[in-house]
Amino acid sequence: MLTIGQLARYVGVSTKTVRVYHAKGLLPEPERDSSGYRRYAADAVVELVRIRMLADAGVPLARIRELGSTPEELALAVQQIDTDLTARIKSLRDTQRRLRKLAAGEISILPSNVEDHLAGLPALGFTDRWIAMERDLWIIVYATHPELADTLFQDQAQSLTDPELRNLYLAADHAHALDPDDPFLVELADRIVAASIQRYGTEPPGSDADPAIPDLLQNTLNASSPGWQRLDSLIRGRMADVGFTLRTSPGGRRAE
Amino acid sequence: MLTIGQLARYVGVSTKTVRVYHAKGLLPEPERDSSGYRRYAADAVVELVRIRMLADAGVPLARIRELGSTPEELALAVQQIDTDLTARIKSLRDTQRRLRKLAAGEISILPSNVEDHLAGLPALGFTDRWIAMERDLWIIVYATHPELADTLFQDQAQSLTDPELRNLYLAADHAHALDPDDPFLVELADRIVAASIQRYGTEPPGSDADPAIPDLLQNTLNASSPGWQRLDSLIRGRMADVGFTLRTSPGGRRAE
DNA sequence: TCTTGACCTTGCCCCTAGGGCAATGTCACA
DNA sequence: TGTGACATTGCCCTAGGGGCAAGGTCAAGA
Structure with missing residues (x-):
């Protein structure tokens, strides 16, 4: 079975991140071995990847925790996260455009x-x-x-x-x-x-x-x-x- | 002259934000009137708009503070922020693509x-x-x-x-x-x-x-x-x- | 067998960029 | 003279971890 470090490395996060997800109830605490180390099965990898995907999309951890319930609800939530992501991309591009105007000295404070x-x-x-x-x-x-x-x-x-x-x-x-x-x-x-x-x-x-x-x-x-x-x-x-x-x-x- | 509330409203931030910028040394503390209220001149508006623009672009406040020195340095920094912004946009789009694959059940944990x-x-x-x-x-x-x-x-x-x-x-x-x-x-x-x-x-x-x-x-x-x-x-x-x-x-x- | 370095454990404080509250003082209007 | 909107400082709170301390464990090499 996997130690916390192996799990974290494979998914590309820190061990701290995994522990935080346990503390927030996002990822169930796995069994401990005789020396108290956490031992993970393969499904923890799948779950952790899912969590990271949503977290990378900017979903607050508290909302990720509430998400898993019904499949329809999840599909709806993912839909909403997707549109939210689209909006964020657009907003970033707007910011970039204004930043370039600032750099060119064309910034307008007044009408x-x-x-x-x-x-x-x-x-x-x-x-x-x-x-x-x-x-x-x-x-x-x-x-x-x-x-x-x-x-x-x-x-x-x-x-x-x-x-x-x-x-x-x-x-x-x-x-x-x-x-x-x-x-x-x-x-x-x-x-x-x-x-x-x-x-x-x-x-x-x-x-x-x-x-x-x-x-x-x-x-x-x-x-x-x-x-x-x-x-x-x-x-x-x-x-x-x-x-x-x-x-x-x-x-x-x-x-x- | 402007009160903190007028300044904040005009630029579209909260008064707290302005106070935080003072505390972090981003925006110089203006003169106080006889009752201790901050009184801002027009240049504070210009400066605050500049700070917000960079902050919106995701530049940490600590870096914004160090930025203002020489014009060449600033131009270089803005250049770097711009490419960084481009990278973030790309990363968000990748995330969106992967999220859609997750929703479609096509997620791949393994090679x-x-x-x-x-x-x-x-x-x-x-x-x-x-x-x-x-x-x-x-x-x-x-x-x-x-x-x-x-x-x-x-x-x-x-x-x-x-x-x-x-x-x-x-x-x-x-x-x-x-x-x-x-x-x-x-x-x-x-x-x-x-x-x-x-x-x-x-x-x-x-x-x-x-x-x-x-x-x-x-x-x-x-x-x-x-x-x-x-x-x-x-x-x-x-x-x-x-x-x-x-x-x-x-x-x-x-x-x- | 002993040491060494890489792991693991929990607990604690730190960060950013502010939000929100309290207690208090002021302003402008009626 | 109130009253509501505004200002002041100080304090605690948030998310998503980072980093450190003080200790326990594991595998390998001398």
């Missing part, structure tokens, strides 16, 4: 229309710094307000088709390098506030939903350059003057 | 030539009981003595092509149903011993390698019917009389 929009910005004259900032902004917006983000994005994308607004955005982009005392910043702030009021009245889209978004933008901008910080400060001052709804989030917590 | 040999036995007049016994015997032989088994099997298969020997085996098969006192058993034992000596001299193949195999056969036979037990006993007696090498394993331990 593809947003990625397309960002990809078009360099041609309009925006700096990489600005684009990176905007990209981060949209990631945050889509993560925090998935139901609003599309609307906000459509508005933003559409506003770039207006040459005047586009020039304001471009000017803001390039204000990054300006000295905080540059008088151009005052003029730019005035023009931005005027354009905003013309476009939205005193109630900008999204402002009724969550005050965190403007805060967020502000923080991102301010951290980046003194010129931007000054520009933001000017805009906020002008907005408040004309009663523009620019609530600061309570305690400023959301923007910390 | 295919042995299975073919067994499949041919019914046509020669052997009973299912004999074939099942022989199958078990070959499983044990291949498991215990993989290097000898092929030689022994070739000899056995070849001996069946001799009509006289084949008739002896058939007679032994059908002796299962005989009464232990049937005089035919004595005659059959004589003929088997004579044929064995004619074929092998007094040194049967495999006897010099391990005495367990004859013991094994004996035990299997004896457990099955009184007729067989008697036949075996007669054969052993005759063999010993003529000096045939039929060692019993020391203490009989291997056959327990």
Whole structure:
């Protein structure tokens, strides 16, 4: 008769695996010889091969144990394991495809229309710094307000088709390098506030939903350059003057 | 900024998963706000997506952590993960194929030539009981003595092509149903011993390698019917009389 | 006969990638 | 001022074994 090692070697598993199957009740404990060694008959080989086949297919051991009952039940279970296996193969292939896109740098975190929009910005004259900032902004917006983000994005994308607004955005982009005392910043702030009021009245889209978004933008901008910080400060001052709804989030917590 | 829940939802994982990635050093711990909540910036989303992609591909988290160093190294690693993924897909498909064979009852534990040999036995007049016994015997032989088994099997298969020997085996098969006192058993034992000596001299193949195999056969036979037990006993007696090498394993331990 | 190396036994702790719970603190809304 | 959804840390649990310890056994060679 077979020792545990011979059984395990023949089927291609470790002795530990066989013992685990005994402990889990998958494989019946065989007789012991006079020194306490397990002694297996040939049917244990057949049974162990069956178990390994199912385990290799990813069936949990607990389910394999319950499986052996009736032949119809077993056939049904095998059917189900088969479709499950097909699904897993498909999922692996999908993963492989996405991994290759990742390696090629074509990974898209944002919806593809947003990625397309960002990809078009360099041609309009925006700096990489600005684009990176905007990209981060949209990631945050889509993560925090998935139901609003599309609307906000459509508005933003559409506003770039207006040459005047586009020039304001471009000017803001390039204000990054300006000295905080540059008088151009005052003029730019005035023009931005005027354009905003013309476009939205005193109630900008999204402002009724969550005050965190403007805060967020502000923080991102301010951290980046003194010129931007000054520009933001000017805009906020002008907005408040004309009663523009620019609530600061309570305690400023959301923007910390 | 994002809370852990927003980050997790956006990427499609649980908050626990994100915390685990922090604990394992995969994702840097972000700043905390005044109440101790984690606050994430947009780059955490990008990083988390990258980690999930690799994790989905089956890369262990410990390896993902070591991965980020140089771009060439990463490209090489991704290359390797890709081939690994291909191998896993192939292995799953093999498993699926074997599972279908299992479901169809076409599973082969033994080498295919042995299975073919067994499949041919019914046509020669052997009973299912004999074939099942022989199958078990070959499983044990291949498991215990993989290097000898092929030689022994070739000899056995070849001996069946001799009509006289084949008739002896058939007679032994059908002796299962005989009464232990049937005089035919004595005659059959004589003929088997004579044929064995004619074929092998007094040194049967495999006897010099391990005495367990004859013991094994004996035990299997004896457990099955009184007729067989008697036949075996007669054969052993005759063999010993003529000096045939039929060692019993020391203490009989291997056959327990 | 004694030693040596390869087996076997049980029991214990370890791993991965998280899940789930508890106890507690916070946030936002009504 | 509640209330439900969210956050925090810490702890134990899972599957499918791996690995080690401390001991018992077996076969072969000196």
